[in-house]
Amino acid sequence: MSRAAFTGAAVFDGTDVHADHALLLEDGVCRGIVAEAAVPDGWRRVALGGGTVLPGFVDLQVNGGGGVLLNDAPTVEGIRTIAAAHAARGTAALLPTLITDTPERTRAAVEAAVRAVAEGVPGVLGLHLEGPHLAPARKGAHDPALIRPMGDADEAFLAEAAARLPNLMVTLAPEAAGPERIARLAAAGVIVSLGHSDCTHAEAMAAIAAGARSVTHLFNAMSQLGNREPGLAGAALDSGQVAAGLIADAVHVHPATMRAALAAKRGPGRIFLVTDAMAPAGTDLGEFRLNGRRVLRRDGRLTLEDGTLAGADIDMPGAIGVLVREVGLPLAEALAMATSVPAGLLRAAHGSGRLAEGRAAAVLHLAADGAGVRWLHPPAG
Numbered sequence: 414m415s416r417a418a419f420t421g422a423a424v425f426d427g428t429d430v431h432a433d434h435a436l437l438l439e440d441g442v443c444r445g446i447v448a449e450a451a452v453p454d455g456w457r458r459v460a461l462g463g464g465t466v467l468p469g470f471v472d473l474q475v476n477g478g479g480g481v482l483l484n485d486a487p488t489v490e491g492i493r494t495i496a497a498a499h500a501a502r503g504t505a506a507l508l509p510t511l512i513t514d515t516p517e518r519t520r521a522a523v524e525a526a527v528r529a530v531a532e533g534v535p536g537v538l539g540l541h542l543e544g545p546h547l548a549p550a551r552k553g554a555h556d557p558a559l560i561r562p563m564g565d566a567d568e569a570f571l572a573e574a575a576a577r578l579p580n581l582m583v584t585l586a587p588e589a590a591g592p593e594r595i596a597r598l599a600a601a602g603v604i605v606s607l608g609h610s611d612c613t614h615a616e617a618m619a620a621i622a623a624g625a626r627s628v629t630h631l632f633n634a635m636s637q638l639g640n641r642e643p644g645l646a647g648a649a650l651d652s653g654q655v656a657a658g659l660i661a662d663a664v665h666v667h668p669a670t671m672r673a674a675l676a677a678k679r680g681p682g683r684i685f686l687v688t689d690a691m692a693p694a695g696t697d698l699g700e701f702r703l704n705g706r707r708v709l710r711r712d713g714r715l716t717l718e719d720g721t722l723a724g725a726d727i728d729m730p731g732a733i734g735v736l737v738r739e740v741g742l743p744l745a746e747a748l749a750m751a752t753s754v755p756a757g758l759l760r761a762a763h764g765s766g767r768l769a770e771g772r773a774a775a776v777l778h779l780a781a782d783g784a785g786v787r788w789l790h791p792p793a794g
Contacts, residue, residue: 415440418456419789420449422778425467427753427767430745436466436768438776441790443768461778464785467748469505469775469792470729471755471766473582474541474629474658474687476510477724478694482701483509485692487522492529496536498695499688502728503786505775506538506756506765508582512703513544513555523574530579536775536792538763539580542571543629546589547609553634554723555609556704563590572601579761584629586610587645592623599624602760607655609634610645617648621655627758628657630689631674632666633722650677656758658687659750660725661732661740664714665689668739675742685754686732691715691724734783 416439424431424446435452437444452458477483478498481491492509499507509529511522519542526540544555546563563585575581575598582604587595588611595605607620608629613636628635628649636644649657657678661671678684688694692701693710700709708723709716715724727735729751736747756766764772775792779785 416456417459417789418452419459419461419466419776419778420452422461422464422466424768425465425745425748425752426769427468427756428745428749430465430748436776438774438790441793442773443770443776445770446768459789463781465744465748465779466789467777467779468752468766468768469777469788470503470751471762472499472504472507472688472690472729473685473755473758474510474543474689475499475504475507476512476543476690477692478690480692480696480698482692482703483511483522484514484518484703487511487518487525489525489528489532489534492525492537493534496534499690499728500536500792501695502730503777503779504536504729505777505792506536506763508539508541508580509537510541510543513547513559514704515559519545520570523577527577533793538759538761538765539578539582540574541582541584543584544609546585548586548588548611550611551586551609551634551636553609554703554708554717554721556706559704561589563594568594568597571598571603575602579763580604580759582606582627584608587612587616587620587625592619595620595623595625599626604758604760606658607645607649611636612645614643614645614648614651617645618652621648621652626655628655630665630687631657631659631684632670633660650674653682655682656754657682657684659684660689660727661686661735662713662725662727663735663739665722665725668735671736671740675740675746683754684750685758686729686736686751687755688727688729688732689725690728691726693726694728730779730784730786737783
């Protein structure tokens with residue numbers, strides 16, 4: 414039996430930061446958060462020298478990492494490589510994400526995710542399918558030749574995939590599916606996220622009323638907030654019924670825009686962090702290919718050769734740093750956006766995102782500089 418009391422660092426439980434407290438961890442199970450002076454006898458004290466102890470990060474949009482893009486390697490080994498690359502930077506739970514691709518590649522990704530979960534690949538909680546049922550006008554870096562409206566067979570495929578996975582998130586455009594399909598998908602257990610859409614505010618609100626629970630990478634690849642037509646961005650901020658993912662790299666969204674969005678959207682429908690990471694995450698790769706097109710990595714950006722953003726080049730510690738330093742968000746709020754808020758969106762979170770007494774947890778130490786991370790107890794398979 415291993416009993417350790419981690420001292421000398423603040424403890425974040427998923428909601429609050431506890432200063433001058435210790436985390437009691439026994440064989441990977443949280444046994445409480447207590448004042449440092451109240452650590453029970455018989456517990457080995459581990460002094461951390463500052464920083465914060467917290468649950469591992471939860472990332473619901475991970476396209477690749479470790480030199481692998483899920484679109485190119487829709488296999489268990491591909492998913493394992495991606496998950497390991499993100500675990501090295503503190504991510505305990507993730508949804509490998511397939512960008513718009515062929516039906517054959519999509520089926521392969523579902524089968525790989527089902528197997529990865531069954532084999533206990535550490536950190537893998539399901540799958541995120543971003544497309545292909547999107548609006549061509551808001552395609553971003555998605556291949557327009559592969560984008561198409563949702564049909565009956567597509568709907569049936571997604572419902573069946575949701576029944577086989579602990580979590581299936583699907584990014585779709587309301588105009589490519591319609592509220593009736595969205596309602597049926599939600600009833601089947603799909604976590605419907607709205608994105609890559611040119612819809613009106615009314616269309617977005619109808620999709621939300623039908624059961625959509627999230628919005629994909631807020632402000633990017635969507636109809637924008639206008640004074641007469643609020644679009645999908647306005648609906649995301651207006652509705653407390655949906656959460657919204659945010660790429661906080663100060664490239665996809667300006668810090669001032671993030672401040673405004675965070676001020677507008679608090680409470681039940683909150684903003685959470687995603688990395689939208691691609692193959693270079695955790696490597697020094699300078700370029701890669703997406704659906705046969707060259708993607709360049711330059712100055713913290715990933716772009717197609719025409720300059721279109723194609724995913725992001727940031728990890729969770731980096732995004733938290735942007736929120737704290739450039740947006741001015743309190744540390745506890747930034748940490749929640751990377752842990753408990755995204756975990757709360759999942760159908761089956763498997764204990765991720767929080768430190769609670771009696772619950773097994775992946776436990777991370779974030780250094781005082783906000784950049785260095787190390788596992789006190791890594792994610793289990």
